[in-house]
Amino acid sequence: MPELPEVETIKLQLQKFLVGLPRGGAVRGHKIEKVQVNYPKIFIGDKNKAIGTRILGIRRFAKVLSIDLDNGFSIVIQIKLTGQLIYRGPDLSSKGQLSEKVTGGVPGKHTHVIFYLDKGGILYYNDVRKFGRISVVKTKDVEKTGFVGKLGPEPFKDLTLDYFKDVLSKTSRAIKVVLMDQTKIGGVGNIYANDALWLAKINPKRPSLSLSPNEQKELYDAIHKVLKEGLKYGGASELAFVTPDGSEGNYQNHTLVYGRDGEFCDRCHKVKILKIFLGGRGTYFCPACQR
DNA sequence: CTAGGATCCTGTCAGC
DNA sequence: TGCTGACAGGATCCTA
Numbered sequence: 001m002p003e004l005p006e007v008e009t010i011k012l013q014l015q016k017f018l019v020g021l022p023r024g025g026a027v028r029g030h031k032i033e034k035v036q037v038n039y040p041k042i043f044i045g046d047k048n049k050a051i052g053t054r055i056l057g058i059r060r061f062a063k064v065l066s067i068d069l070d071n072g073f074s075i076v077i078q079i080k081l082t083g084q085l086i087y088r089g090p091d092l093s094s095k096g097q098l099s100e101k102v103t104g105g106v107p108g109k110h111t112h113v114i115f116y117l118d119k120g121g122i123l124y125y126n127d128v129r130k131f132g133r134i135s136v137v138k139t140k141d142v143e144k145t146g147f148v149g150k151l152g153p154e155p156f157k158d159l160t161l162d163y164f165k166d167v168l169s170k171t172s173r174a175i176k177v178v179l180m181d182q183t184k185i186g187g188v189g190n191i192y193a194n195d196a197l198w199l200a201k202i203n204p205k206r207p208s209l210s211l212s213p214n215e216q217k218e219l220y221d222a223i224h225k226v227l228k229e230g231l232k233y234g235g236a237s238e239l240a241f242v243t244p245d246g247s248e249g250n251y252q253n254h255t256l257v258y259g260r261d262g263e264f265c266d267r268c269h270k271v272k273i274l275k276i277f278l279g280g281r282g283t284y285f286c287p288a289c290q291r
Numbered sequence: 292c293t294a295g296g297a298t299c300c301t302g303t304c305a306g307c
Numbered sequence: 308t309g310c311t312g313a314c315a316g317g318a319t320c321c322t323a
Binding site: 041081082103110127128129130131171172173177279280 | 292293294295296299300301302
Binding site: 001002063078080081082129131147180182189190239280281282 | 315316317318319
């Protein structure tokens with residue numbers, strides 16, 4: 001599922017395609033000429049606020065993207081499970097081949113929003129399950145309102161070990177559920193929560209407050225380590241994750257436990273990875289070495 | 292405060 | 308073969 005590394009990978013490409021690299025200090029982004037909404041439920045706010053503007057930059061808040069425009073408004077995009085942002089146009093460097101994972105192609109039956117840009121560029125929003133949301137809000141309100149306003153600090157940004165320890169020691173909820181609570185820590189979802197817990201040798205069912213100071217530190221480091229791996233591989237293209245150029249990430253081939261139920265644990269080699277349900281989500285762990 | 296379930300959606304897959 | 312039904316899953320909302 002798209003989590004911090006996946007959304008960061010999207011952000012980097014959008015930055016390249018929609019804003020461009022600074023040349024001689026000046027950055028000239030694409031202009032948005034038209035916005036076509038095929039499925040209104042996904043689109044919140046006034047699309048006209050985006051029309052005729054130039055794109056200044058792309059920001060990411062945990063799993064949320066913000067496309068900042070030159071008129072004081074921003075397009076906030078939450079892709080959730082199956083949302084895809086696909087760019088087609090002149091700035092596409094490679095041959096621009098589309099992965100089969102681009103559900104329905106572009107444009108296709110799962111294309112719900114289309115941003116027509118200047119210079120022949122187009123940004124498509126595909127979403128099979130229609131869980132994603134795109135909204136137009138004032139740039140100054142992006143960080144304060146809605147889901148983004150409630151986000152907890154995120155790894156590599158403002159998450160500190162002290163805060164992490166504090167949050168963990170204050171609740172009896174299962175540790176994995178706490179890791180995935182976006183209001184406590186931003187950006188960690190199912191894949192990386194599973195992998196981080198395996199790396200730190202902690203059972204996902206453990207009450208959060210039962211972790212020792214040393215385990216808290218191990219887990220903190222493990223989170224950063226697995227997210228870094230995710231970033232290195234350009235995200236995990238399990239389910240429907242693709243990048244704006246239409247290609248896939250590769251972390252799905254490098255997961256530590258996620259999706260590996262039935263395989264022998266890669267560390268102790270003694271038992272097979274189990275899959276259970278925790279907080280309503282598939283949870284993978286090694287019953288022998290995760291205590 | 293916490294756990295658990297329902298909701299939103301539809302492709303995929305198991306079962307018959 | 309073709310139909311039916313269960314299921315996953317991020318975030319939210321509701322109930323117990």
